[in-house]
Amino acid sequence: MSAPTDSPLTYASAGVDIDAQDRALVGVKRLARSTFTAGVLSDIGAFGGLFTLEPDNPAGQVLVASADGVGTKLKVAQLAGIHDTVGEDLVNHCVNDILVCGARPLFFLDYFASGTLEPGVMVRVVEGLARGCRANACALLGGETAEMPGFYARGEYELAGFVVGGCRRDRLLRREAVVAGDVLVALPSTGLHTNGYSLARRIFFEVLGLGVDSPVPELGRTVAEALLAVHRSYLPAVGPLLERGFVKAAAHVTGGGIPDNLPRALPAGLGAEIFVDSWDEPPLFGLLRRAGRVPEDDMRRTFNLGVGMILVVAEESLGDVLESLVPHGPGWVVGRVAGEPGVRFVRR
């Protein structure tokens, strides 16, 4: 199962260049700021965009919006002919992105594009979207179905989504509330969620030479089952904590992993220690690491490694938070907020 490759695989060697994305983001941020109106409360780069219809009301409703895709997890679904889970992945990904701002979802719209519309496939994709929406009490309000001959090959489709949620302005999670010494509580992921698929596909399909239906004995599942595990929504676990005011800030661990996403939940000048011995990594990640000889830094910037969301809580709330999470996970203490910038992976 873990035949070594000739050279280690990194996310960049699989074709994804996170640093190029970061450089482009500088220009994009400048352009986006040139459009900002009085209602905009957030800057580009937050998990969700914040907009208020009442700029002068400190307790008014804030709309929190996020756009996302499913990435090349789509390719796995298309190879396996399993089309009814990627919609759920997408809705849950979007819901998590606004949840870490403090918002609950209101409505969702999708964009579905293919070369030639296969109505049966499209309806199965929407089944997944609808299941995800119902589970998050979020209305599937509309969408666009694009038929683009010559743009997508037969059997391929693209899927993107967009969520709008709401939050009272004085209940928004704000990283400015975080102080050194606050506790980081991890919530378990259900698999790769929707990140790292370019590298994971390369390892499973090229390095290991497996197909989507191949069994993976050490995982007790087929490749498709392992790779298509649905991205979890953290709304049922985290919603009650938000209502009780127990969460200061939160990070959704997506592309860039813990090192790139956790700092988005921390104020400038602060960082974090992550206790690497605080959890047992799910076996899927160990398999990817060994088979692809993936350097540890790439593993951490590519995959969630079993941690799908991190909550920042005050020491005095910790007991209540962990107790409340038990039926949902449970969560565990994965680290501490530190007085200097940067994310360090340490042993306790």
Add this chain to the structure above:
Amino acid sequence: MSAPTDSPLTYASAGVDIDAQDRALVGVKRLARSTFTAGVLSDIGAFGGLFTLEPDNPAGQVLVASADGVGTKLKVAQLAGIHDTVGEDLVNHCVNDILVCGARPLFFLDYFASGTLEPGVMVRVVEGLARGCRANACALLGGETAEMPGFYARGEYELAGFVVGGCRRDRLLRREAVVAGDVLVALPSTGLHTNGYSLARRIFFEVLGLGVDSPVPELGRTVAEALLAVHRSYLPAVGPLLERGFVKAAAHVTGGGIPDNLPRALPAGLGAEIFVDSWDEPPLFGLLRRAGRVPEDDMRRTFNLGVGMILVVAEESLGDVLESLVPHGPGWVVGRVAGEPGVRFVRR
């Protein structure tokens, strides 16, 4: 310029099956309805989705949302290496879709996907998005940049967008206000807008054998210039008419043309007569019709034919409406609401 083909070209023969889309839509509508919460005011199939935070307030704010893509106009932009206009197309398309509900845009999010991120290309795309957003006083609130190796070929990218606008509930345009005898006022388009590109590309590039840089003497422009003309935003022209209460309903003429889009602005049981001799079709459409030997019904269901938006106004408002439109177009009387269903193209 107009060498005939062996067989007439239709949108279906170019690979787009609008009827298959319609069949899939039935299943999709049922699934979407299963997610509807108390805030949903619209049904799927309207130009924009309607959602209210105050279901019991008849004068409360309604959020109006729409998702769109650029279709295979993207392919023309990519062939021509002109990347800074498709974003404007997309924003204006989205803005028009909620404008016909009565809403003004609040914020916009984009989804940009490519195989390998080319930061220079992406920044030019966002320049177009930002220009479109500024012109519509709409904040570019966020977006997703997806790098999907193996999914998109080098030089290709996908672009989709989502807009959210606002409208007071008692100011929403409602097709129930329309009665037989109401006047249809057309607003001129600036070109193909974002529809019919699969057929138009086939005619220009395959039938006529032209390249993006080929001059088209009868249009006085190159192919790229003719095909990349920016989709017009009707907000500056129509916004003041909405404020003065002069518009009963409106249709954005996109995929499906006047026959498929105008009925979306009419109540059940009513239809329309379109006066085919009321305007001079821009020469681009005549060229496409002749070169592709496109049947008239396909022309009408594929292209806007020079009519980008249709407003439904009461006879007594007509003078004010036409006068107000002069600096923006101007508009003209393109037809009448009829007492029986269906859109008929007639000569006056």
